[in-house]
């Protein structure tokens with residue numbers, strides 16, 4: 001089918017060429033394309049082009065419509081203005097070689113070719129998915145300069161490194177509304193993710209309406225769940241953006257919510273309510289020896305398999321607590337009778353049966369590492385959360401696998417930390433080429449024990465952009481400074497898309513700072529970050545009823561200001577400007593505590609910050625002494641250095657589930673050589 005679509009109201013436009021100023025490596029693209037050449041000139045966006053769409057399906061025309069709106073939003077150019085005549089000298093040609101699959105498939109070709117010249121745009125792809133990706137690249141290339149809005153002349157041939165580039169969102173621990181998911185899908189589209197994995201059931205709640213087993217939402221959720229109509233709408237919304245939706249229903253562990261509705265299928269008695277906090281310790285798995293378990297799962301998985309059209313169906317399978325099986329006499333007797341020697345074998349038996357159910361409903365089974373067993377069929381997919389060794393072993397056994405270890409965004413590590421993790425590194429690097437092909441990508445994961453819908457965006461974005469680049473771009477794209485520079489631009493663009501990572505964080509910070517001078521609060525807020533990994537659980541068990549409204553919840557996982565200050569401090573010995581700026585910060589840190597102290601006492605949201613503020617003052621004082629020594633030209637004696645390092649260590653203590661992240665700056669100053677006089 002060939003269709004000429006004129007007058008689609010493209011607000012983008014084109015005119016004379018302008019000398020290019022940006023180099024290819026300065027373009028604000030993320031993920032970085034596999035091949036890009038920047039040429040002289042640019043396309044100026046001031047007139048409607050003549051748009052020609054050939055060979056494409058509805059997803060492309062609706063994608064073009066969204067693209068037009070995005071361009072109009074950014075540039076203020078006319079949008080869908082029927083009175084404007086396209087400029088026949090300029091062309092926006094869009095071509096797909098073929099329609100995409102009815103249900104977006106893992107194997108579909110997502111590549112595209114994009115040429116921009118002063119005379120127009122040429123975007124072509126084997127499949128609509130490539131065109132959708134090309135639109136996002138174009139949006140990222142657009143910039144406002146002295147000549148107005150323009151797109152630099154480029155030639156791009158782009159194709160993803162991995163076919164599975166996912167983001168997992170846990171909607172069980174804290175429910176996330178459809179609007180929240182949709183804006184995150186928009187963010188995913190911007191950086192070319194192609195799988196939204198929804199963790200739909202856990203101990204804390206079952207989140208999809210079941211018509212066959214309505215008890216699952218009547219008693220196994222807290223009233224927060226997606227209707228089937230909402231799911232269908234969400235799946236369509238994602239499909240229009242080149243994104244598959246993979247559902248996860250975690251069994252046989254992490255399944256207390258199911259068991260509230262069906263307590264007779266639990267491995268232990270007494271399940272009467274969904275889990276609300278870490279203090280709720282009764283969390284038995286399903287009883288794998290009860291036929292009713294399989295009847296229930298067959299009913300529900302059959303229904304859900306229809307609702308979620310994707311070819312993969314995730315059954316969880318992680319962290320099964322075997323003590324409940326050990327303590328259940330009926331289960332023990334059954335195991336003896338059936339010659340099942342341990343819990344691992346019992347879960348393997350369970351997985352075999354579940355795999356057949358999932359298969360019967362037309363899906364490939366997906367699960368976390370724990371499901372791996374040599375007797376499962378090779379069409380399953382294993383999501384590794386345990387690390388490079390596990391993913392390599394899985395591939396060696398001949399299973400498809402994808403990496404999530406290293407991409408757990410809820411652990412609050414820096415973008416650089418996630419960026420450094422590659423699915424094909426470590427043990428996986430030694431695999432044969434055939435085995436390496438089984439590693440089909442990765443998934444960023446956001447668990448939500450401590451995350452409400454107010455916090456979610458700020459936990460995912462912009463860091464998920466760095467993971468998206470790792471999974472799309474060539475392995476050689478590893479420059480961290482370039483990544484951070486582009487990530488900052490992306491962060492702004494993601495806000496234009498509708499994500500609330502910055503605005504919501506700021507709103508929360510403002511709320512905490514109510515009634516006090518914001519500058520004093522901010523001085524402290526930018527020097528701290530939430531504790532990493534699972535440390536928060538050790539001082540504050542999660543509780544879904546607990547308001548998540550303190551600084552640890554409001555602050556972004558990574559402080560850009562602190563990173564900049566730490567980098568600046570490494571130049572202290574050689575750079576007078578750096579020293580001048582550092583001095584300002586250090587004075588502020590030293591003096592802030594006395595000023596902020598009366599305000600910290602007046603709000604329950606702030607009292608826990610008192611020790612951090614005092615520690616920051618110590619760091620300011622130590623840093624200033626070190627800076628004075630650097631500038632005086634007299635090195636600190638070994639004793640003085642030791643004293644200062646001891647003070648730093650004493651001030652480097654976590655409080656309020658936060659850590660001070662400018663400690664490296666002060667350490668750099670203490671270690672720096674004095675300036676030669």
Ligand code: ACM
Nearest residue numbers: 318319368385447
């Ligand atoms: C997991 O993090 N338990 C999959």
